Structures are given as C-alpha cells and as structure tokens.
Amino acid sequence: MQFFLEVLLGGLLSGIMYSLVALGFVLIYKASGVFNFAQGAMVFFAALTAVGLHDMGLSLWLAVPLTMAIMIVLAVAIEKIVLRPLVNQAEITLFMVTIGLTFFIEGLAQAIWGASVRKLELGIEDVPLEFLLDNAGIAISQFDLVAAGIAFVLVAALAIFFSKTKVGRALRAVADDHQAALSIGIPLQQIWVIVWGVAGFVALVAGLLWGARNGVQFALTFVALKALPVLILGGFTSVPGAIVGGLIIGASEKLAEVFLGPYVGGGIEGWFPYVLALLFLLVRPEGLFGEKIIRRI
C-alpha cells in the first residue's frame, strides 16, 4: 500500500509537469486554432538557451529573464513569418507547419548551443523528503515536490488569468469568434503574439524544471509527445482539462509501468498514455472538458 501510494504520488507530481506543458498547447490552440507541435521544441530551446547563457557566466537571475526576452522575440517572429501568411488555412496545414517549426527550432537551438547534454543546478536537492519518509514511509523527492509546487502555482495563475482578466477573456473570445474579439479592441496579431509569448514562458519554466532533473538535452523535446495524450484526454480547448488530464496521465502511466510493466517486459510508459487516451477518445471524442463538436453542412 505504501509502495502504491509512493508510485501514485510520484505519478501525480510528474503529471503536474505534463499539465504545465499541455497548458502551453491549450493556450495557443484556444487563441489561434493552431495545434502547436513545436511546444516541445520550445521547451528544449528555452531550457538550452537559459543554461547556455548561465554557462557563459551569467547568473540565473539574469539568464532566465534574458531567455524570456528571446522567447518573446521568437513569438513575434513566428507570428510574423509563419502564422500571418497562413491565416484561415485548414487546421491540419497549421499543424504540419508547426512540425516544420519543431525541426527548425530544434536545429536552431543545437546550432547555437551545441548538441551535448548540459547540467542545470537550481539549488534544490533531489533527495527524498525526510518528513514523509520518517512518518509515512513514503519516498517522495524534494525536488519533485518543489517542481510540482511551481508548476501548480503557474497552472493556477494561468487558469485565473484566463477566466478573470480582461486580456484573458479577450483571448477566450478569440477562440470562439474572431470577430467578437476584434470588437474588444485588441488586434488579432497582438493576441497571437501574447499567447505565443506566454506559451514561451510556460515552455521556459517547464524546460528549467525538467532540465534540472534530467539534464538539458534533446530528449526534452519528447515532453511534447507526452503532452499529446493529456490533451486528447482533457480536450484541446480546456484549461481544467489540461490539468486533470495531466494528473491522470502522470499517475496512470507510472502505475501501469510499475504494476503492469513487469508482466509485458516493461517500457510501456512510451505508449500506455496514448492507448489510454485513445480508448477514452472512442467514447468521448471531444475529451473530458472539451466542447462538443457538432458537424454542420
């Protein structure tokens, strides 16, 4: 039972991280109808840039804001060069273009900073929390807990930003109706830049946290692949969906790996979330919280 709890908690903690990455997707999808496959590449790019600057001698307090500035520049560039010419194109075209973007950003990151794995120290130790270990006999990494805490705060902040602030509501309006959004008085292009910028910020935080845990390396881009089932589960347009979906995927994939894996040779983490999400999709194509799609003709 203790072991089960330990696995479950560990899963939930990494689940929050998935939520964070998935949120990056949801933000962009809601505001621009683009399914941004490049989110994972952005995570990689942001983390690598921050670490790269840090390794050049900048303190983290300087490197991180500088990286954020770079992410904003990236957002502006993407809007101007890639998105604007493709307004009103089919979703699937936009999706494919973000695959191209993925390759470009990955290549760019490595061209600038090299392809080797870099270590990142955030000053939080990756050791079991003594309090829990002593009292409940559950080993939960202190780092995981702090990371999850940060992710949680960010997720909550974004959820509030979306539902309570004027800009947030404008963003939502864009998702529902471009015309309506225009009447609020914020130009569409500007909204897109904001959203991609925010997604860049989310990518930066996620990249720093994951990078500190496993090293900043190319594998970070796979985070995007993890976030996909989360989105399928939660629905592409729902902030709460991303959160709950992330938790479910995080917990179930760890549980499956630990309790199911040994019977089938292990390594099922790679596809189990997908299969879970797919089965779910067959029952509820719009996801947990997504809006129901009614086809019209």
Add this chain to the structure above:
Amino acid sequence: MFYREAGQFKATYAEDSQIFPIRQDRIGMAIILLVAFVAVPLFASPYYFSAILIPFLIFALATLGLNILTGYAGQLSLGTAAFMAVGAFASYNFMLRIDGMPILIAFMLSGLCAAAVGIVFGLPSLRIRGFYLAASTLATQFFIVWCLTKIGWFTNYSSSGVITAQQIEILGYAFDTPMSKYLFVLIVVSVMALLAKNMVRSNTGRSWMAIRDMDMAAEVIGFRPMRTKLLAFAVSSFYCGVAGALYAYAYLGTVEPEGFSIEMSFRILFMVIIGGIGSVLGSFLGSAFIVLLPTALNVMFHFLEKDLGLELPSGISSSVELMVFGALIIFFLIVEPHGLARLWQIGKEKLRLWPFPH
C-alpha cells in the same frame, strides 16, 4: 514550341482519360523509364545505387503510401515508419519460418500484414479527425516499435533485436549486387506506382478525395466513410509495408525495430509535403529531394571547411540539416502547398506557351 497539346484532339473519352493525354508527356515518361532501366544501370557506380538510387526509390514508395492516406484521403498519419517496420519484420518471418517461400509472395504477404495493422489503427479515424487522429497515429508508432522490440518471436529471439534480411532470390537468380537490387526495387516500385496512379484516377481515388474535401457531402452522395477511410488506411499501409520490406532486403540488409523511428515517419511526411500532397509524381520528387538534401548539405559543408578553411563547430551539419528541413516545410506550406509537383506543372504550362507569353 515542343510542348504542345494544340492539334492533339481527343476523339474519345478513352483517349481523354489516359494517364498522359498529351503526347509529349508520354514520350517524356518513356524516356524516363528508358533512362531508369537502361542508362542508369549502364553508367552508375555501385555507390550511387546503394547510397542514393535505392533509398530514393524505397522512400518514394513509402511516400506514395503516406500520400494515399494523407494526400488523397486526407487522414494525417505520423506513424508511417511503424508500418514499414511491420512490413520488414513480417517478410523476415515469412521467409524464416516457411520453407521455400518465394520472396515476392513474402513481400505481398508482409504488405497485407501491414494493411491489417493499418486497418486496426485506422479504426479511430471513424470517430476522430484532424490532429486528434495524428496523435493517435503516434500511438501506432510507439506501440508497434515497442511490440517488435519486446516480443522476441518477431526478431527470432536475436539478443540485439537486429535481424539480417535473407537474400533476394527469384527463380534461382540472386539479387546480390547493388545494380541488381536497384533493378529489383525499380520494377517493384514502378509497378506499384502505376497501380496507385490507376486507383487515384478512378472511383476509388475519387472516394478518397471526396472524403478528404468534404466528408459530409461525400456521405450524402453515397460514399461510405468507414469503408473509404479504412480502405485508404489498408492500401496506404500495404504500400508502406512493402517499402519497409524493401528497406530491409534491398537497402540496409540488417534492421532493428528502433530504426523505424518517429524521425523516419516525419521524414516521409516531409517528402509528401515538399513533393506534393495528393500527387503520385510528387511522391517521387519529394523523396528525391529529401534523400539528396543531406548529401548536398554535406558537400556544401565540405566546401566551406576544406576549400574556404572555415572552422565549423562539430555537429553543426546535422543541426543545420534540421533547420533546413524545418524551413523548407514552412516555406512550402506557405508558398506552394502543392509542392514540387505543382511547380513542375507550372513549369510545363510555361513551356506550353513558350516562346509566346500568351
């Protein structure tokens, strides 16, 4: 002046519905086939066969497979490499386990295996569309590679997971030189390309395109979405499966499941986009382009380093390759969504008017 359809009247619908209604196109095609079957074998070196021509043809076949599904039937897939893996490992096992199995039959059967898998993984397409579907094809990618890695039977319990393809032998003749392998692949690919062209220009192709362009309307005029989509998945996977078998037997010789990675799936998707979505010709152009691109980049880097004496960081060429791939995809989707095939067509139209501008 030479490329003209003026004066070539089609008297019957039969003539009008040929693959190449214009005489110059027919001649052009004949020349290409002549070059491919005669001139190339006479003059090319073994390096060209094994490093460029064979992979070009095999990827053209896989691209054609994906093009049937994505370009014609409108169902985006990110799991192409997985179907190739099914084809490769299925033929390996057919050859291994059935005595006297003719290789061509083994390839056919492996294509059918891939088709069956394709149907299973195509089932979600009945409920979901767009990138939801793309995401679910990723599941295919991970799941199949995992199965091939974990279930020892598929690799005949080879400890490394690597299999060595048997020799291609037909009626006692062994295809063991690069040139003979090239010819073998060329024949298979040509025949399958012709069959694909025939499918897409008749009712089957129209059913796919109808579902792609406007699925509700397609349903209303009597196409059945389920059949149509699953057929596209099956045919597409068949093509990818055979391409996978060729990949193992005529190109690499030894393969492992991880070789059929998601990067490979993406690469084939890029071939579709750059070559031309929904074009048989485009599948070949896209494959040629992407197979040649790294070589071209290498030559360029070589030039920069050796001849100009530039000091380039190590590994830069692979990063730049990624960037160029990405930039090209973005460029084509924005500027010419129908890819090289459309550029080729525009070129022909220009030629038709030449030398008069109108």
Add this chain to the structure above:
Amino acid sequence: MDTGRKIGDVILSFENISLSFGGVKALTNIGFDVREHEIRAIIGPNGAGKSSMLNVINGVYHPQEGEIIFHGKHRRDMNTYESAKSGIARTFQNIALFKGMSVLDNIMTGRNLKMKSNFLLDAIYWGPARREEIEHRKKVEEIIDFLEIQHIRKTPVGRLAYGLQKRVELGRALAAEPSILLLDEPMAGMNVEEKQDMCRFILDVNDQLGTTIVLIEHDMGVVMDISDRVVVLDYGKKIGDGTPDEVRTNRDVINAYLGVAH
C-alpha cells in the same frame, strides 16, 4: 408552366417531426408530404429550420420524434447511405463541392453508387474498370452539356465563380439520376441571368426526367412561379402549406414572413 407532366401519389411524408440541438428546437411537430413528380417548395425566414428539414430527409440529421413514410415504409429516420441508394440526391446551401477536384471528377463522384468496380479492378484499370469509367463518363458529359459547362470541365472547382459552382453541384446531384432532388437555396447569391438559367435547369429536370424536387428558395417570385405546392416554416413550426396562391393569401404567412422579410 403546365407541361402535361402528371403529378403522382405521395411518395414521401412526415408526421410530427421534431428535432433539437441541445436547447435549440430546430423543428417542432412538422408534418407534410411530397408527391411524385412535383416541385415542392419550403420557404421561411432564416433559421426557420428549412435546411434542417432537408437534412432530416436525407439522413444527415435524425429527428428525436416523429415518423417518416418513404415509399410506403414507416420509419423513425433516414440514413445517408440508404437515402442516396434509394434515389435521393441534393445540393447544399453552403456549396459542398470537393474543392480539390475538377468539375468532371466532382460530377463523376455523383455516379459512385452506379459503379461496380472495386479498388483492385481500379488498380489494374485496363478491363472492367476502364470500360465502366468510360461508360459513366458519357453520362457525365451529357450532364455537362445540359448544364452548359463544357468549357470548365477540367477546371478545379475551387477556382470557379460562385454561380458556376452552384451549377456544378447541381450536376453532381443529377449524375446520380435521382428520383428525388433536394435543392437548398440553389439560386442564392446569383444575378438575374444566372437565376433564369437555374430555373430553366430545374424545370427541365422536373419536366423531362420526372424528377421530384424539394426546393428551398428565398426569391418569392421564383417560388411562386415554379413550385406546385409550398410549405412555410417559421421558428421550426409549420405555418402554412398549399399551392402558391393559397400560401400567398395565408394570414399567418403574410404576418410571419412575407410582410417582415420582404
């Protein structure tokens, strides 16, 4: 307008059809019938439920209540494949052509149910598939001639002007040689000349082929001119039903529709 064509028996009728989407009631207790060979118009303001009614007829929408009687058989709803199979074809309010295909191919798709070839024969092509292709091509060329669109047969439909697209869509429906043709605002957005052409096509089809036509149209002049009987919908309810003259003088109709919209 009287051409001696005989209006036959009722072939399609509806009883108490109700359809809603979430909270929106698109159709409430609709009942009317369609006779063989007639031109039956459905009119009403925007959002009245006209298109939804057509969607019920060919099985795109499934009413929550009511009954459909088609060729004497009572049924809850229709399905798209069966209705196509039993000879119902249609055009759409928002053109639903296959944008990536040529005019010729679009119209050829209309013949799919009449084609027996399968993908294997198609792949081999020479032989049965080719024969069939050519045979159906002939029929399609007849339609192309009839609709006077020979000059654009190889053009991708996406490049055509709106009016021509509507015409191609009619061609695709006609290619199925339907017994019932559903037309959803076939003349919307057309100029006078184009409208006249379209009217002529509709009347010719009805007259020469005896095709039953259910027509949604906003142009009152056209409706009164070419239809035999008219159903009037408003807010999903039927408020009038009868010959053009009867409908024209119906109080409810005048109040709800004619008076307001025009």
